[in-house]
Amino acid sequence: MKQMTVRAAIMLAVAGLFVAGIAIFVVIYTVDADDWALYPANRHIYTDGQITQAGQITDRNGTVLAQTQNGQRVYNEDQQIREATLHAVGDLDGFISTGLHASYLKELTGYNLVNGVYSYSGNGNNIQTTLDADVCAAALDALDGKNGTVGVYNYKTGEVICMVSTPTYDVEDEQASEAAKNGDYKGVFVNRFLSGDYTPGSTFKIVTTAASLDTFSDAYDREYTCNGGVMIDGEWISCMGDHGTIRLEEALAKSCNAYFSQLAVDLGEEVMTEYAEKFGFNQSFSMDGIAAKTSYFNVEDTRDIDLAWAGMGQYTNMMNPLQYLTAIGAIANGGVPVEPYMVDKITTNGGLTVKNGKGSNGSRMLSAETAEKLTELMANNVEVNYGTWNYPGLDLCAKSGTAEVGEGRTPNAVFVGFLRNEDLPLAFVVVVEGGGAGSSVGGRVANQVLQAAKDKLT
Ligand SMILES: [Zn+2]
Known part of the structure; x- marks a missing residue:
C-alpha cells in the first residue's frame, strides 16, 4: 500500500513536470514563433539572407514600389523612385530597420501563429502606402545630392505624401548595394525623417513666438x-541685420536674433520648456508603430546666454x-495635431482588407486663437521676406x-511650413545638411516638392 502511494506521487510529479513543460513551450512558442519563422535561414521567405517572398508594396496610386516576381524581389523600374522610396520600403537584408521590409515583415509575408509562413497563397499580404512616388522622386531631385530629409503630410488626414532621406542608393545596383553594406555611404541605412535629429535653428522662433x-x-x-546683435551675460549674439527697435511681426519675418534672444530670457526657462514640450x-513619437527619435530641449539651470540661444533654436x-x-x-x-501615418491599407492576396491606416488626433497643442496668430505671422514671413512669387499658386506659411552645426561647417538649411490652400492641406519639413541659407536653399526644395504635390493631388 505504501509502495503504491510513492509510485502515485512520482507519477503525479512527472505529470506535473509534463504540464509545466507544455505551458512553458506554449508561452515561448507564442512569444518567439515569429522570430523563428522569420529568421533569415527560413528559405520560404529569404534566399541567401535576403527577403524574397513577400507581398506588394505600392504608393497611394497603386504604383508598385516593391514586389516579388519569379522568386525575386524587384523594385520600381524607375531608378529615381527606387532611391527616393528606399527608406520607406527598406532594403533586401533588413539593414534599414524602419523600412517596411523589416518593420512589417510579418504582414508582408502573411505570417500567422497557426499556420506559420506556409499558409499563404502566393506572396503574403500587400501594403498600400499613402506616399506618392512621384512627389518622393521630386524631393530626391530637389535635394540635389545633398544629405538631408523631406517630409510632407496632409495635416487634416495624417497621410504622409512624401518621406525621403538621403544619402540613399539604388538597391538594384549590385555595386551600390555592396558599397552601402561596406559603409561607403555614411548613415545610408538611417531614415533621417524617423531616426534623425537636427538643430532646428531659427525655425524654433515659432515656438518662442507661441510662448510670447x-x-x-x-x-x-x-x-x-537690435544693434546688429545684443549683449547677454557679457557675450555678443550677432544678428544678420541692424534692426533697431523692433516688434514681434517684423522680428519674426526678419528672424532678428537680438529680439528673440531677449524675448527668450524674459519668458524664462519654465515657460520656454513648457512650450518646447x-x-x-x-x-516620444512614432509612426505606424515605428518609434522615432525623441526631440531634445533642456534649459534647466542654464545661464541667460544659453536660454537666449535655445530660444533661437541653437544651444542643445x-x-x-x-x-x-x-x-x-x-x-x-x-x-x-493629426498623427502622421504611411501604412494605408494591408490586404490579403484575396483582396480582404486586414488593416486600414488612419491619422488619429493628438491632444490639443495650442489654442485655436494662438494657432491662427502663428499662421498669420508665418504667412507674413513669406510675403515680406521669402517672396510670394517664389511659390506660385501656393498659399504658403513658413519659417x-x-x-x-559647428565651427567651420556650412550650416544646415531648414525650412518648415504649410499651405492654406483648401484643396492642398499639406505641411512640410525640409532639412538640407550643409545647405547654407534656410530660406533660399530650403525654400527652393520646398517649392519644388510642393509644386509636384500640387500637380499630382489637385
Ligand atoms: Zn536684429
Whole structure:
C-alpha cells in the first residue's frame, strides 16, 4: 500500500513536470514563433539572407514600389523612385530597420501563429502606402545630392505624401548595394525623417513666438532693440541685420536674433520648456508603430546666454523631423495635431482588407486663437521676406532656419511650413545638411516638392 502511494506521487510529479513543460513551450512558442519563422535561414521567405517572398508594396496610386516576381524581389523600374522610396520600403537584408521590409515583415509575408509562413497563397499580404512616388522622386531631385530629409503630410488626414532621406542608393545596383553594406555611404541605412535629429535653428522662433503670444498680453507691441546683435551675460549674439527697435511681426519675418534672444530670457526657462514640450520636444513619437527619435530641449539651470540661444533654436536643442512636422501640422490644423501615418491599407492576396491606416488626433497643442496668430505671422514671413512669387499658386506659411552645426561647417538649411490652400492641406519639413541659407536653399526644395504635390493631388 505504501509502495503504491510513492509510485502515485512520482507519477503525479512527472505529470506535473509534463504540464509545466507544455505551458512553458506554449508561452515561448507564442512569444518567439515569429522570430523563428522569420529568421533569415527560413528559405520560404529569404534566399541567401535576403527577403524574397513577400507581398506588394505600392504608393497611394497603386504604383508598385516593391514586389516579388519569379522568386525575386524587384523594385520600381524607375531608378529615381527606387532611391527616393528606399527608406520607406527598406532594403533586401533588413539593414534599414524602419523600412517596411523589416518593420512589417510579418504582414508582408502573411505570417500567422497557426499556420506559420506556409499558409499563404502566393506572396503574403500587400501594403498600400499613402506616399506618392512621384512627389518622393521630386524631393530626391530637389535635394540635389545633398544629405538631408523631406517630409510632407496632409495635416487634416495624417497621410504622409512624401518621406525621403538621403544619402540613399539604388538597391538594384549590385555595386551600390555592396558599397552601402561596406559603409561607403555614411548613415545610408538611417531614415533621417524617423531616426534623425537636427538643430532646428531659427525655425524654433515659432515656438518662442507661441510662448510670447500666450504669456504676454502685449506680445505684438513688445519692443526690443537690435544693434546688429545684443549683449547677454557679457557675450555678443550677432544678428544678420541692424534692426533697431523692433516688434514681434517684423522680428519674426526678419528672424532678428537680438529680439528673440531677449524675448527668450524674459519668458524664462519654465515657460520656454513648457512650450518646447507642447510642440513635442522631450516627448516620444512614432509612426505606424515605428518609434522615432525623441526631440531634445533642456534649459534647466542654464545661464541667460544659453536660454537666449535655445530660444533661437541653437544651444542643445534637437528636433526630430517627424515630431517637427507634426507640430507644424498642428498650427495649420487650428492647434490640434493629426498623427502622421504611411501604412494605408494591408490586404490579403484575396483582396480582404486586414488593416486600414488612419491619422488619429493628438491632444490639443495650442489654442485655436494662438494657432491662427502663428499662421498669420508665418504667412507674413513669406510675403515680406521669402517672396510670394517664389511659390506660385501656393498659399504658403513658413519659417526658415540656418542652423549652425559647428565651427567651420556650412550650416544646415531648414525650412518648415504649410499651405492654406483648401484643396492642398499639406505641411512640410525640409532639412538640407550643409545647405547654407534656410530660406533660399530650403525654400527652393520646398517649392519644388510642393509644386509636384500640387500637380499630382489637385
Ligand atoms: Zn536684429
